[in-house]
Amino acid sequence: MVYLRRKILFSGTSLNQLQKSLRWSSSLKIRDKKVIQPERSFKYADLSVRLAAPHQLQRKPNVCQLSFGKHFTDHMLKIYYYETFGGWQAPEITPFENLVLHPAAKVLHYAIELFEGMKAYRGVDGKIRLFRPEMNMERMNNSAIRSGLPTFNGNELIQCFTRLISIDQEWVPHSTAASLYIRPTLIGIDPTLGVLPSDSALLYVILSPVGSYFKTSEVGVSLLADPQCTRAWPGGSGDSKVGSNYGPTIEMVKKALKKGYHQVLWLYGEHHEVTEVGAMNVFMVYLNDDGERELVTPPLNGLILPGVIRNSILALSREWGQYKVSERKICMEEVCRLFTENRLLEMFGSGTACIISPISNIGFMNRDIRIPTMEQSDPIYKKLLKHLTDIQYGYIPDHPWTVTID
């Protein structure tokens, strides 16, 4: 047990401090094509808390045995929305419990559902930090619009789940190799069949102590790039974090796992454009025509999720100015050519769950391309990973990308 066992205070004062401690970093627009109405939102001020009884408290798993998304904390946050009752209801924190849904609930038939993935990190100073949560809130509201579900004020939600984390703070692993994964989820719960917008919804947040997403840190991630299946397409929902981007990919994921790969690298179109990995955005480092190292990643053209880590990698790289940085299309033909010419140096994935994961292999057209990511002497991915985790775990204190929960 390496969780911090600390007495929790829930006096009005500590709550006020908690609110004040939310220091906002300058909001970075992911996309601004939609209008969000945050004035029609639930309020943190209306939050009620029903704590779990002592016998309901779960045994915490050992941090070194943590995998991804298998354990959950003692409490959860729930916020219902009923169009007929004026919209958003008061947020409530309750013991972690099963959801009771009507069998016709729209989420179960028409996939009216979306989610976010965030983490709370226990810093080396003992403080718990969030990483750029406002970006997740903006993307979550965009996903809600795409799903015909109600939007909300992201700041209010952050305050609500910050309180939840504070209540379950013993669950934030006391380790820089683990964290508390935060899963805000929004589902349409109208108990009616028919492909129509859902007039009622449930926003809930669950917390899960997690270790690595991939059990591959020493060997790198191996991906299957099969042009037969497509994840996203122009005019689709590839840039929203909706359930529908995942369900139809499972058959292919299963196929990849069966063949010994860890995940699928999704390609698009006749030129086999590299898009993303479902759970990760993709980056490539190569020697360009001028002999310089260049970091390149696919552009935000609607086919990929606008990742928070992706955005952070680009921002850090541009700030450092040590290598060229481009957002542009990457086709498999280029990947193969650069590999053959020994100019392909690194490939890696980025995401909240996997942070930065080196890619060591891509299966494409019945051959395996052995990416030398982990053979570089001074790889960019390692430098980025270190810097990001240094921010997240407070080695770099008071970074503007972090929000500290006192």
Added chain:
Amino acid sequence: MVYLRRKILFSGTSLNQLQKSLRWSSSLKIRDKKVIQPERSFKYADLSVRLAAPHQLQRKPNVCQLSFGKHFTDHMLKIYYYETFGGWQAPEITPFENLVLHPAAKVLHYAIELFEGMKAYRGVDGKIRLFRPEMNMERMNNSAIRSGLPTFNGNELIQCFTRLISIDQEWVPHSTAASLYIRPTLIGIDPTLGVLPSDSALLYVILSPVGSYFKTSEVGVSLLADPQCTRAWPGGSGDSKVGSNYGPTIEMVKKALKKGYHQVLWLYGEHHEVTEVGAMNVFMVYLNDDGERELVTPPLNGLILPGVIRNSILALSREWGQYKVSERKICMEEVCRLFTENRLLEMFGSGTACIISPISNIGFMNRDIRIPTMEQSDPIYKKLLKHLTDIQYGYIPDHPWTVTID
């Protein structure tokens, strides 16, 4: 109250008769690219029944006030699947009740979900009929494969929900303007986060007495065809009945409703190919270059759902031989040109829920194309609609497409 109030017998004999009464029509392949393993299936023989207590029985709605998918019968069918417990468990009929799901259930995050839509019809002879149920079972198994969920023997499921319908037979409207909608649903319920196949699942069937899908029988359906949003794409899941085909379309459906349209006509690609309407396949009747009436519908190229009514319309039309029948691409440019040349006669949608619904208007590129479907003196859609409902409601007795529940 126009429901048939009949005493229900559940003796072993009547159940045997019910099984025998399932007369199978020759199975028509929807697509045969996947391998289904029906030997790993639940069995009708293992079905248990827990009847609702008298106080749990619902008041039945008046048939003339029925809308679509708002009322549900007194019982439901549930079949769980647990990989770790040998796969499919014994089917059970229970009182209609809410589902209890773990907040991390994969269906709520990654849209691992699929469904079917079928109907039970109360014939003019008092008998209850199903329409080509084996086609829905085949499509449901294909959708399950696409979602990484377990397949099953369709005949076993038909027998199980036939028993359910028999128990709730008073709910089958005694009217040829209504029917009992059957909604088999299969969801992934693994309580773990992470984009991976679900090792546990729930197949359930709920029943809903329904009237018309659209409240537009006199004016026809008005559709918005906006090239901005895409429903399906090559390599996607447009030909599987998975929830993911619907969730991301809701924003557009909302937009269409707001503008006064009933539904969206989904287009694909730069040539604005007509695909389908989400809840309907699409047909067009026009005067071809030889001056003949020709019925045309988009082909099964992966972008549209292989509809049972679509298949039946094509089969009937080819059998009749009274007009030319084609499955081929239709672009909006052609629709506009035929309309301008007064050669566009009819457009209509087909589906289990809507049967055959005439289309009277298409909004495209900021203009409305007034389709003269309902102005024809001898429209094909009406002939097809009459013939199909004559089969479904037993005016044409013992048709090979029907399965009678004695």
